[in-house]
Amino acid sequence: MPTIVPTSAPPVVPSQQVAEAAPSLMQSQEHELCPGCGHPVAWRLVLECMEELDIAARSIIIVGHGCYTQMMRLSDLDSLQCLHGRAPAVGTGVKRMLPDAAVFTLQGDGDMVSEGLAEVLHAAARGERITSLLFNNGVFGDTGGHMTASTVLGQRTKTSLEGREPGAHGYPVDVSRLLAQLDGAAYVARGAVNTPGMIARTKRMIHRAMELQLAGAGFTFVEVLTMCPTGWFVPTPGGPQYLEDSMMATYGIGELKTPD
Amino acid sequence: MTLRLMQGSEAVADAAILAGCRFFAGYPMLPFTELLEQMSRKLPTAGGVCINAETEIEAVNMALGAAATGARSATGSCGQGIALMQEAVAECALNELPVVFFNMARGQQDYFQCTRGGGWGDYRTITLAPKDIPEAVEHTQLLFHLADQYRTPVILLGDYVIAHTHVGVDVQRREYGPLPAKEWALDGSMSGTGQAREIWTWARGKPNTPGPGPNVHWQDLAEKYRAIDAAEARWEADVPEGTEVVVVSFGTTAAFVDYVVEDLRAEGVPIGSFRPVTLWPFPGEALAEATAGCRRILVYELNAGQMVDDVRIHAADRRAIRSIGGVSQDSSGMRQGDLLDADVLRTRIMQAIEEGD
Numbered sequence: 001m002p003t004i005v006p007t008s009a010p011p012v013v014p015s016q017q018v019a020e021a022a023p024s025l026m027q028s029q030e031h032e033l034c035p036g037c038g039h040p041v042a043w044r045l046v047l048e049c050m051e052e053l054d055i056a057a058r059s060i061i062i063v064g065h066g067c068y069t070q071m072m073r074l075s076d077l078d079s080l081q082c083l084h085g086r087a088p089a090v091g092t093g094v095k096r097m098l099p100d101a102a103v104f105t106l107q108g109d110g111d112m113v114s115e116g117l118a119e120v121l122h123a124a125a126r127g128e129r130i131t132s133l134l135f136n137n138g139v140f141g142d143t144g145g146h147m148t149a150s151t152v153l154g155q156r157t158k159t160s161l162e163g164r165e166p167g168a169h170g171y172p173v174d175v176s177r178l179l180a181q182l183d184g185a186a187y188v189a190r191g192a193v194n195t196p197g198m199i200a201r202t203k204r205m206i207h208r209a210m211e212l213q214l215a216g217a218g219f220t221f222v223e224v225l226t227m228c229p230t231g232w233f234v235p236t237p238g239g240p241q242y243l244e245d246s247m248m249a250t251y252g253i254g255e256l257k258t259p260d
Numbered sequence: 261m262t263l264r265l266m267q268g269s270e271a272v273a274d275a276a277i278l279a280g281c282r283f284f285a286g287y288p289m290l291p292f293t294e295l296l297e298q299m300s301r302k303l304p305t306a307g308g309v310c311i312n313a314e315t316e317i318e319a320v321n322m323a324l325g326a327a328a329t330g331a332r333s334a335t336g337s338c339g340q341g342i343a344l345m346q347e348a349v350a351e352c353a354l355n356e357l358p359v360v361f362f363n364m365a366r367g368q369q370d371y372f373q374c375t376r377g378g379g380w381g382d383y384r385t386i387t388l389a390p391k392d393i394p395e396a397v398e399h400t401q402l403l404f405h406l407a408d409q410y411r412t413p414v415i416l417l418g419d420y421v422i423a424h425t426h427v428g429v430d431v432q433r434r435e436y437g438p439l440p441a442k443e444w445a446l447d448g449s450m451s452g453t454g455q456a457r458e459i460w461t462w463a464r465g466k467p468n469t470p471g472p473g474p475n476v477h478w479q480d481l482a483e484k485y486r487a488i489d490a491a492e493a494r495w496e497a498d499v500p501e502g503t504e505v506v507v508v509s510f511g512t513t514a515a516f517v518d519y520v521v522e523d524l525r526a527e528g529v530p531i532g533s534f535r536p537v538t539l540w541p542f543p544g545e546a547l548a549e550a551t552a553g554c555r556r557i558l559v560y561e562l563n564a565g566q567m568v569d570d571v572r573i574h575a576a577d578r579r580a581i582r583s584i585g586g587v588s589q590d591s592s593g594m595r596q597g598d599l600l601d602a603d604v605l606r607t608r609i610m611q612a613i614e615e616g617d
Contacts, residue, residue, distance in 0.1 A: 024452070025451070025452060027454070027456075027466050027467040027468050028467035030467070056451045056452035057448060057449060057451055057452050057453075058447075058448040058449070058451070059448050059451045059452075060446050060447070060448045060451070062325070072458070072460075073458065073460075073464060073465075073466055073467075074466070074467060075456070075466075076451060076452055076453070076454055076456045076466070076468070077448075077451040077452075077456050078446040078447065078448050078449070078450050078451045078456050078457045078458075079446075079456065079457070079458050079459070079460075080325070080328050080355075080446060080458075080459045080460075081458070081459065081460040081461070081462075082321065082324070082325075082351070083321065083347060083348060083351050086317065086318075086321040086348075089313075089317070089318040089321035089322050089325065090321045090322070090324055090325035090328070091325060092311070092318075092322045092325060093283060093285070093321070093322035093323060093324060093325025093326035093327070093328070093329075093333070094325040094326065094328060094329055094446070096283065096309045096311070096322075096326065097282070097283055097309070097325075097326045097329040097331040097333075098329050098447055098448070101447065101448045102448065118314065118315060118317075118318070119317075119318060119321070122314045122318060
């Protein structure tokens with residue numbers, strides 16, 4: 001049994017500053033996410049890549065509903081918050097009217113894999129020249145820890161109390177593998193943000209997806225496995241290791257599809 | 261004026277493109293299908309984009325995204341497909357995105373769907389119900405204007421008569437005056453300036469440019485809908501002095517009402533007609549005025565009784581109201597059935613006049 005996070009006393013390990021500067025595309029870092037959440041790390045990579053490619057001034061972000069939604073609110077990007085599951089369809093309308101814009105959609109696994117699987121598959125099949133980002137923590141974090149279509153087997157959630165079990169809950173959907181089969185998808189990759197090395201590798205994936213969108217290669221997709229210790233009901237410091245032990249055992253890291 | 265024989269769907273497509281529509285997405289479903297066909301044929305040559313979407317839900321969200329860039333954008337279906345789109349209709353209303361919806365309905369059973377909506381939240385949709393194809397051409401252009409003027413989703417409620425039949429029609433561009441620039445539209449140009457824009461139903465804004473938040477935003481929207489209600493009601497009334505009976509109808513059935521009313525009047529029956537052109541805002545005050553002192557207000561609609569609710573809300577004397585329509589569908593499930601008939605209508609009018617109070 002994982003130990004319960006003690007809240008009666010201050011943390012015994014002092015917090016450490018890991019970087020000096022915030023991305024310039026953040027208007028504020030005053031987010032409301034839980035300690036140990038992987039989303040801010042993943043989002044930081046997206047903003048850093050935009051800055052490095054100098055595409056901010058033509059970038060539009062379309063976000064779904066989840067914890068990550070507030071990243072849109074805090075970022076200095078023209079942004080549209082859309083209906084749950086529909087971001088790739090909305091992004092299609094935006095990109096078709098603004099072919100020179102850099103269009104990004106951001107969804108979680110509940111938003112994309114559960115609610116909106118059709119939208120992302122069809123956008124990929126049509127070869128829409130957008131970059132869709134999936135922050136996959138394998139759980140509905142925003143609602144407080146419920147099972148999504150990408151929750152891995154054995155994962156405890158409030159709707160799979162003894163762990164996700166195929167007989168009762170079915171099997172997780174690997175959306176990246178589905179997308180990689182489609183001719184319209186130019187680039188499909190899966191990274192994670194649980195170690196510094198993995199963060200650096202994931203950043204290269206996001207960088208490449210952006211470059212390929214700008215080159216008009218087709219649909220580009222990066223899935224980022226992120227930590228949700230709150231939704232997983234594990235101690236905060238254990239999130240990165242737990243991600244490696246649970247999600248990475250189901251979802252392999254790497255580029256699943258690259259242009260010929 | 262040069263009339264050209266054309267199908268209603270083609271005339272509406274031409275009108276939409278003349279009005280500046282540059283994005284259209286839809287999923288085929290009769291009697292909406294031909295409008296999608298026409299847009300996919302005509303829009304690319306006009307510099308626009310038409311997408312045969314994989315679902316109605318995809319279509320409407322694509323149209324929403326296109327509208328967010330400031331482009332004039334439209335989608336549509338028949339009532340069944342519009343039902344799938346309702347969540348996004350509400351989203352357009354609460355996000356203030358001007359999308360034009362073409363509801364080429366199967367009969368007249370979508371009055372509630374258009375005027376009451378099926379999405380969440382406090383919103384309304386301006387709905388125009390043309391009585392014939394030339395009026396649909398005019399309404400299509402007016403709707404693109406009203407959508408932009410009020411930043412709100414709007415609906416053209418047609419049917420198989422509007423979408424499928426052919427008439428001689430002259431599609432001319434109409435001008436409805438200047439509109440404010442779409443400073444809210446997203447193009448990425450404000451990203452990285454510290455003043456990036458945000459479109460969100462909650463309207464919380466960004467740290468540098470805080471929005472009003474959901475409570476004030478939705479109060480503002482309620483005020484906007486009150487203003488539209490006060491300003492945009494349209495109707496057609498043919499109620500001469502001495503009229504004792506008024507027949508109320510909407511959309512293409514009004515042509516049958518006009519025909520029967522003219523006949524009966526020639527026979528000396530003191531009868532008139534009233535047609536809401538906008539179903540929302542419902543021209544309630546005009547209806548009350550047109551029917552004041554009348555002995556009978558006869559509501560002819562081919563459904564179980566939907567518009568009659570609005571007539572009851574507004575008519576001064578509710579005891580005068582009678583429903584003389586009813587559910588009336590043909591075997592195809594796409595048109596109007598036996599009740600759409602001048603003889604049937606005439607009989608029902610006379611029965612309602614002659615029965616006691």
